[in-house]
Amino acid sequence: MVDDRRLAVLRAIVEDYVSTNEPVGSKALAERHNLGVSPATIRNDMAVLEEQGYIAQPHTSAGRVPTDKGYRLFVDRLSQVKPLSGAERRAIESFLAGAVDIDDVVTRTVRLLAQLTRQVAVVQYPTLTHSTVRHVELVPLSERRLMFVLITNTGRVEQRVVELPEVVDETRVAHLRATLNASLDGCGLTEVPDRVADLPSRLPAEDRPLAATILSVLLESLVERHDEKIVFAGAANLAGADLSVGLRDVLEALEEQVVLMRLLGETSDLSALTVRIGSENPYTGLQGTSIVVAGYGSGDKQLARLGVLGPTRMDYPVTMGAVRAVARYVSQILAAS
Amino acid sequence: MVDDRRLAVLRAIVEDYVSTNEPVGSKALAERHNLGVSPATIRNDMAVLEEQGYIAQPHTSAGRVPTDKGYRLFVDRLSQVKPLSGAERRAIESFLAGAVDIDDVVTRTVRLLAQLTRQVAVVQYPTLTHSTVRHVELVPLSERRLMFVLITNTGRVEQRVVELPEVVDETRVAHLRATLNASLDGCGLTEVPDRVADLPSRLPAEDRPLAATILSVLLESLVERHDEKIVFAGAANLAGADLSVGLRDVLEALEEQVVLMRLLGETSDLSALTVRIGSENPYTGLQGTSIVVAGYGSGDKQLARLGVLGPTRMDYPVTMGAVRAVARYVSQILAAS
DNA sequence: TCTGGCACTCTGTGTTCCCGAGTGCCAAGT
DNA sequence: ACTTGGCACTCGGGAACACAGAGTGCCAGA
Numbered sequence: 001m002v003d004d005r006r007l008a009v010l011r012a013i014v015e016d017y018v019s020t021n022e023p024v025g026s027k028a029l030a031e032r033h034n035l036g037v038s039p040a041t042i043r044n045d046m047a048v049l050e051e052q053g054y055i056a057q058p059h060t061s062a063g064r065v066p067t068d069k070g071y072r073l074f075v076d077r078l079s080q081v082k083p084l085s086g087a088e089r090r091a092i093e094s095f096l097a098g099a100v101d102i103d104d105v106v107t108r109t110v111r112l113l114a115q116l117t118r119q120v121a122v123v124q125y126p127t128l129t130h131s132t133v134r135h136v137e138l139v140p141l142s143e144r145r146l147m148f149v150l151i152t153n154t155g156r157v158e159q160r161v162v163e164l165p166e167v168v169d170e171t172r173v174a175h176l177r178a179t180l181n182a183s184l185d186g187c188g189l190t191e192v193p194d195r196v197a198d199l200p201s202r203l204p205a206e207d208r209p210l211a212a213t214i215l216s217v218l219l220e221s222l223v224e225r226h227d228e229k230i231v232f233a234g235a236a237n238l239a240g241a242d243l244s245v246g247l248r249d250v251l252e253a254l255e256e257q258v259v260l261m262r263l264l265g266e267t268s269d270l271s272a273l274t275v276r277i278g279s280e281n282p283y284t285g286l287q288g289t290s291i292v293v294a295g296y297g298s299g300d301k302q303l304a305r306l307g308v309l310g311p312t313r314m315d316y317p318v319t320m321g322a323v324r325a326v327a328r329y330v331s332q333i334l335a336a337s
Numbered sequence: 338m339v340d341d342r343r344l345a346v347l348r349a350i351v352e353d354y355v356s357t358n359e360p361v362g363s364k365a366l367a368e369r370h371n372l373g374v375s376p377a378t379i380r381n382d383m384a385v386l387e388e389q390g391y392i393a394q395p396h397t398s399a400g401r402v403p404t405d406k407g408y409r410l411f412v413d414r415l416s417q418v419k420p421l422s423g424a425e426r427r428a429i430e431s432f433l434a435g436a437v438d439i440d441d442v443v444t445r446t447v448r449l450l451a452q453l454t455r456q457v458a459v460v461q462y463p464t465l466t467h468s469t470v471r472h473v474e475l476v477p478l479s480e481r482r483l484m485f486v487l488i489t490n491t492g493r494v495e496q497r498v499v500e501l502p503e504v505v506d507e508t509r510v511a512h513l514r515a516t517l518n519a520s521l522d523g524c525g526l527t528e529v530p531d532r533v534a535d536l537p538s539r540l541p542a543e544d545r546p547l548a549a550t551i552l553s554v555l556l557e558s559l560v561e562r563h564d565e566k567i568v569f570a571g572a573a574n575l576a577g578a579d580l581s582v583g584l585r586d587v588l589e590a591l592e593e594q595v596v597l598m599r600l601l602g603e604t605s606d607l608s609a610l611t612v613r614i615g616s617e618n619p620y621t622g623l624q625g626t627s628i629v630v631a632g633y634g635s636g637d638k639q640l641a642r643l644g645v646l647g648p649t650r651m652d653y654p655v656t657m658g659a660v661r662a663v664a665r666y667v668s669q670i671l672a673a674s
Numbered sequence: 675t676c677t678g679g680c681a682c683t684c685t686g687t688g689t690t691c692c693c694g695a696g697t698g699c700c701a702a703g704t
Numbered sequence: 705a706c707t708t709g710g711c712a713c714t715c716g717g718g719a720a721c722a723c724a725g726a727g728t729g730c731c732a733g734a
Contacts, residue, residue, distance in 0.1 A: 025696050040708050043697070061696045061714050101497060139472050139488065147488060151476065157486070157496050160438060233592055235572055239585030247584075248576035255570055362727050375677055380728070398684045398727045677734075684728095689721085696714090703708075 006045045008035060010054055011078040013046075014066045018315050021242075023063030068278035068312065071290070075275050075316050082317040084325045088116065092329050099333065102126070106231060109306065109330050114234025116322045119310035120254065122232045124264050126297065126304045126334075133184045133192065138177045138214070143167045148217050152189065158221045165209045176211060179203070189222055230260045232309075241311040242288075249285030254309075259283050264293055264305040273320050278312040288312055292319050294327035298334035306330070343382045345372060347391055348415040350383075351403045355652050360400030405615035405649065408627070412612050412653050419654040421662050425453065429666050436670065439463070443568060446643065446667050451571025453659045456647035457591065459569045461601050463634065463641045463671075470521045470529065475514045475551070480504045485554050489526065495558045502546045513548060516540070526559055567597045569646075578648040579625075586622030591646075596620050601630055601642040610657050615649040625649055629656050631664035635671035643667070 012033045016024040026039040026046060035042065046064055049055045054070035057063065066074065084092075095112050099105040106123050113121035131152040139147040144167055150158040179202075183195050196215050200208045232254050243250055253259045262282060274293045281287060286309075293307035308323055349370045353361040363376040363383060372379065383401055386392045391407035394400065403411065421429075432449050436442040443460050450458035468489040476484040481504055487495040516539075520532050533552050537545045569591050580587055590596045599619060611630045618624060623646075630644035645660055 023696090027696075038708055039696095040710095041706080044707085047698080057697085059715065061698095062716075063696070134478060135476050135484070137474060137476055137486070139474055141471060141488075147472070147494075149474070149486065149494070151484060151496075157494065159488075159494050236585050236588035236592060239583065239588055246576065248573050251573035251576060255573060360727090364727075376727095377677055377679090378675085381676085384729080394728085396684065398682085398729095400727070675734100677732105679731090679733105681730095682728080683726105685724105685726090687723090687725105689723105691718105691720085693716105693718090695716095698711105698713085700710090701708100702710100704706085 005035065005037070006049060007078060008033075009042055009045045010049055010066070010070060011074060013055060013064055014070065014074045014078070017065055018313055021313065023058055023065050025063035028063070068280065071277045071312060071316070072280070075277070079317045081273070081324060082321040084321055089325065092116070092326060096329055096333050102334075105330065105333060109326060110231050110233040113306065113308060113322065113326050114237065116326070117308045117310070117319050118234075119237050119308050119314065119319070120232055120234045121306070121308055122230060122254075122260060122264065122291075123306040124261070124304040125229045132186055132188050134186075136177065136180045136184055136218075138173050138180075140168075140170060140173055146173065148214060148221075150218065150221060160217050160221055162214060162217050165213055168210055172207060172210065176203075176207065176214065192222060193219060228261065230257055230264070232260070237310075243311055245285060245288045250289060253283055253285040259285075263291060264307060273324055275316065275320065290314055290316075292316070292323045294323050296327040296331045296334070298331060342372065342374070343386060344415060345370075346379055346382045347386055347403070347407060348411060350392055350401055351407065351411045351415070354402055355650055358650065360395055360402050362400035365400070405617065408614045408649060408653070409617070412614070416654045418610070418661060419658040421658055426662065429453070429663060433666055433670050439671075442667065442670060446663060447568050447570040450643065450645060450659065450663050451574065453663070454645045454647070454656050455571075456574050456645050456651065456656070457569055457571045458643070458645055459567060459591075459597060459601065459628075460643040461598070461641040462566045469523050469525050471523075473514065473517045473521055473555075475510050475517075477505075477507060477510055483510065485551060485558075487555065487558060497554050497558055499551060499554050502550055505547055509544060509547065513540075513544065513551065529559060530556060567594055567601065569597070574647075580648055582622060582625045587626060590620055590622040596622075600628060601644060610661055612653065612657070627651055629653070629660045631660050633664040633668045633671070635668060
């Protein structure tokens with residue numbers, strides 16, 4: 001009973017603070033929420049909550065503000081994800097349906113999510129890790145150059161121009177292409193190195209230098225993981241918000257691929273929503289911010305992650321609802337194509 | 338003589354204001370620059386300059402600040418582009434040299450430019466308009482789907498998955514690919530529609546539906562100008578600066594492709610540097626900012642533009658030098674590849 | 675045409691003061 | 705054992721005020 005009410009008080013504090021952006025006091029709390037007790041009682045509860053580290057006061061004799069720990073408890077136990085309205089669902093659907101390729105899906109998704117949540121949206125490209133080879137193409141450009149194109153089942157295309165060690169005619173290229181596709185078709189990208197290891201030895205001796213050159217390009221394009229790009233949108237939404245730390249730091253972090261990658265990557269469970277709040281964040285520049293991340297992908301496999309970054313003081317239920325919904329729709333789109 | 342000195346005063350005001358970010362007064366001017374006249378004389382000149390609209394005072398009895406018109410005069414007649422240091426040149430060269438494809442060139446360029454100028458860098462992708470077709474590829478994915486790939490001489494690759502109206506075997510695809518390449522190879526993208534107009538009629542009747550489907554995809558990929566993307570970097574550099582208008586508006590404009598496109602696109606002469614200062618800017622949200630734009634491209638043709646956006650109060654000579662240098666190096670890289 | 679002098683006008687800063695919101699604690703009530 | 709009303713206390717933030725300093729405009733003299 002007592003403990004119950006204290007949690008109710010915490011919930012009320014979080015909700016009020018999120019909506020008003022002002023430290024919330026015992027009196028206002030008693031008025032706005034019908035907790036059935038007097039301000040004095042609430043004060044006692046607040047004292048306990050403060051002692052336990054769930055709330056804090058900016059200065060003596062101001063209202064209370066949730067701490068990161070307080071938000072954490074709120075997210076874990078006091079709130080439930082708020083589903084989107086029908087109108088929003090329809091908007092998502094129709095907006096994503098117009099995408100022409102996977103690049104377009106990603107671009108649209110990130111904008112959509114930013115607009116929906118009025119915060120910064122972050123979308124990671126599908127990773128190669130779970131992709132398979134759909135096709136390898138070798139396109140002669142001139143006598144000694146060709147374009148190497150790798151197409152994966154996720155629709156990603158990696159291409160490179162290759163300088164050849166010798167003049168090569170179309171026939172040999174065609175032959176090599178056929179051989180490559182025969183060994184690689186449908187194979188997971190992680191298995192590619194194994195599959196091609198003995199390939200030169202299976203070719204006539206005069207084709208080996210050519211094959212070696214092309215294989216090195218192929219392997220390089222895998223290692224570089226060029227598709228592990230991350231895009232973001234909605235930076236403008238940060239302008240108003242008061243991140244405890246400077247806006248500059250946050251913008252810098254957003255442009256630092258590595259930081260973003262870690263941010264999205266360090267979530268353990270891909271099938272659920274992951275929330276990281278304020279100081280739980282690995283990167284110093286992102287202390288005043290929280291992120292909500294979900295995995296997405298076609299079918300049962302989660303290929304990549306997307307999420308939203310905003311001030312710690314964000315509306316978690318709504319944000320989580322939006323992220324979850326968008327992740328689902330994107331997965332749906334990917335599965336269909 | 339008199340007029341000469343007034344211009345010198347204007348130049349001094351711009352330089353001082355840019356470096357100190359504080360309204361500059363007659364006394365400080367007389368001290369820091371040896372103009373050979375007394376503060377009183379300078380005051381008279383300033384009065385005239387103010388009357389002519391080149392400078393203004395934020396409030397009565399504060400120093401003077403250049404107006405947009407003042408900056409304009411400064412850029413046009415009072416300053417000369419400042420070349421980069423040797424170290425900077427080398428840094429640019431080695432940084433750009435590591436690029437693997439054109440996407441990478443663009444990404445690297447925009448970061449480089451942002452870091453170099455400590456402002457927001459904007460780079461437009463090479464436009465299709467001046468590109469030519471290098472190769473068209475049709476890759477069967479399954480019985481009724483194929484991947485359409487268009488490769489241009491700038492190294493750009495456009496790809497689409499096409500749903501076919503009927504089951505098509507490899508032979509017919511190969512034939513169509515050969516026909517397409519025969520008519521389009523080396524042809525400017527703008528001529529493509531003309532070249533393919535009569536193509537269906539030159540094919541056997543049973544191939545026409547297939548050809549029509551693929552041609553519509555081809556034309557669509559041209560119209561959408563998917564390569565006319567614009568990327569930017571260095572938004573964090575705006576955080577400190579005081580744009581007269583809100584930071585939010587600028588960030589919004591930066592994420593609005595259309596606005597950026599117009600911003601870069603409306604420069605008349607591609608071979609020279611274009612500077613647009615404050616209110617000369619078409620878009621309301623960008624009033625407090627200036628942009629410096631240069632064209633770049635391989636060989637003699639200018640393919641696209643790149644530039645820098647910053648507060649009106651920027652160091653024009655240095656910024657212009659950086660933009661010009663980067664544009665040249667990028668052109669060089671593109672020409673070599 | 676330039677210069678020194680002088681009176682004037684502001685902004686920005688520092689000081690003081692006070693209001694009010696909010697707290698913590700205590701004693702009384704249920 | 706909780707809850708509640710009362711009360712003294714604290715502190716931030718805004719209003720009022722004064723003031724120093726930078727800068728200007730103008731005028732008379734060189």
